[in-house]
Amino acid sequence: MLRERAPRVQTSARGAAPVRIGTRGSALALAQTRVVAAALEKSGVPVELVTISTEGDRSTESLASLGGTGVFASALREALVQGKCDAIVHSLKDLPTQPHPGLVIAATPKREDVRDALCARDGLTLDSLPEGARIGTGSPRRRAQLSARRPDVEVVDIRGNVDTRLGRVGVDLDAVILAAAGLSRLGRLDAITEYLGIDGWPTAPGQGAVAIEVRAGEEKSVSSLDHRPTRVTVDAERQVLALLEAGCAAPIGAHALIDDGLLFLSARVYSADGAERLTSSHALYLSDVTNPATELATRVARELLDAGAATLAPLGGGV
Structure with a gap:
């Protein structure tokens, strides 16, 4: 039986102290954390959930003004460092690329829908929405993509949980754009009127995946949940972001996949208004290099910078 309570050390009936997993209290965060917890319990590991409040959950300010999606991770990481929990679960797209001292990503379970x-x-689609339609998103990338695809619509900055955002559709918004994986985890696929294809609409590095972070040296507690193909592909995507030194305000999409021993990586940088974009795509055989994610990300990031990506978006990278 999965327990959810305040953080404390407790010995289970099976004699082992449960792994205390820290999570945000939003419906989506709890849903994905419960999936992780269930997988651990299935392997015989007792689990206890610890709900942690973050500034990003309490504030109604835009993510950019709060310092980006990393605002969700900081409180979780502090709780882990302080020993209030033994592991934390992040939406990987919301996790800063800069590692936290003393903490490591011990597992990335199999990725869900990246779109x-x-x-x-x-039931309208992006192309059938009328001129002047109001579309809600809090993402600079999605804003740029919308401006490029439908310059005639009004893009509205929004915050709030998934149900809050969906509740505005048909009230003061004509549509919202959300991650398909999050809607799936919440059982809200019925709200989707169109999936946006990854080729023409690349998503945030790491989207669709979760990361389980622990204190260095304690990786074994959750390492059984690591899915190697997911780890390689999201590492490649996130390393592009790190090499470009791109923050939350940078409209960047990236997608990697493995097919027949080949690792493919494509990344796209947009201008804030979506009027311009640069794309770089490369591939290599996994068996050809020691660290394929790093090698491929370096090629892609270097090509983007050489092509002038820093003039389009707020970047600081140099590789």
Whole structure:
């Protein structure tokens, strides 16, 4: 039986102290953490959930003004460092690329759907929404992509949990754009009116994946959940972001996949208004290099910078 209570050390009936997993209290965070907890319990590891409040959950300010999606991770990481929990679960797209001293990502379970999804009134698609339609998103990348694809619509900055955002559709918004994986985890796939194809609409590095972070040296507690193909692909995507030194305000999409021993990586940098974009795509055989994710990310990032990506978006990288 999965327990959810305040953080404390307790010995289970089976004689082992449970792994205390820290999580944000939002419905989506709890849903994905419960999936992780269930997988651990299935392997015989007792689990206890510890709910942690973050500034990002308490504030109604835009993510950019709060310092980016990393605002969600900081409180979780502090709780882990202080011993209030033994592991924390992040949406990987919200996790800063800079590692936290003393902490490591011990597992990345198998990735879910990487795509963005449009949730519109009356079953409309992105192309069938009327001129002047109001579309909600809190993502600079999605804003740039919308401006490029539909310059005639109004993009509205929004915050709030998934249900709050969906509740505005048909009220003061014509549509919102959300991650398909999050909607799936919440059982809200019925709200989707269109999946946005990854080739023309690359998503955030790491989207669709979760990361389980622990204190260095304690990786064994959750390492059984690591899915190697997911680890390699999200590492490649996130290393592009790190090499470009791109923050939350940088409209960047990236996608990697493994097929027949080949690792493919494509990344795209947009201008804030979506009027310009640069794309770089490379591939290599996994068996050809020691660290394929790093090698491929370096090629992609260097090509983007050489092509002038830093003039399009707020970047600071140099490789």
